[in-house]
Structure formats: C-alpha cells, structure tokens
Amino acid sequence: MQRSLLPLLCLALASCGAGDAVIASSARTALVGLHADDLRLCAGIADREARSPGGVFWTYDRSLPAFGFSSPIPGFEAGVNVSGAGECRVTFHIVDDRVRRIGYASAREAGVSPDAACAPVVRGCMRMLRDGSLGAP
Secondary structure (H helix, E strand, C coil): CHHHHHHHHHHHHHHHHHHHHHHHHHHHHHCCCCEHHHHHHHHCCCCEEEEECCEEEEEEEEEEEEEEEEEECCCCCCEEEEEEEEEEEEEEEEECCEEEEEEEEEEECCCCCCCHHHHHHHHHHHHHHHCCCCCCC
C-alpha cells in the first residue's frame, strides 16, 4: 500500500508547485494597471521602495518554508526524499500610481515550477481581483 501511495504524494506535491506557478504567471498580466493603493491592500507594504525618474519600484521578498518527507521503499535498501523551499523577490514598477510591470527573481524554486515561490506575494491580489474587491486594472 505504501508503494502505491508514494507516486500519488509526489504528484500532489508537484501539482502544488505547478498551481503556484500559474498564479504567479497570471499575475504578471492581470495586475498590470492595478492602483498602487489596491496593491498595498492585497500584497501589503513593500519591503523596499526605490524611486527613479521612470517611476517607483516596490520590492517584496518572500521565503517559503522548507517542506519534505522521507519514505523507505519496501524491499530495497533505499528510500525517497522529496523536499523543497523557495525564495522570491517580486518587484512592481509603479508609474502614475498604477502597476506598469512586474518582475520576479527566484533564488531557489519551490519544487520544479518556475516562479512558484513568488505566488505568496500575488495570491491575495489575484483572489481579491477575482472576487471583485479590488478596482479593475
């Protein structure tokens, strides 16, 4: 029984990372045009802010906690160890109080999906945009 559950558990963990990657990817376009106050409402106060002649840059740094599991494989002197963690820096370029661009920089990926570690920064914004609690971009 344990052997048959292992592939399902691996698939479930991989799908979590894939779902987060979809959220992060969708946010890159869905949040463009969002008012700066709405961004603060859904993502919180930025960790850093930098000004330039071209606008303001708000940067959010996030680290996902490490997770993992280990399981022996019956009949073998080996086991399976699956773990993951992620770090992401999300930078919003704000021009005239509106999000113009979003950039992601991931130091370590959560699982195998690109930008999945960035999803926690934008997840609340995407949810609030979907349920209509934010102004349309």
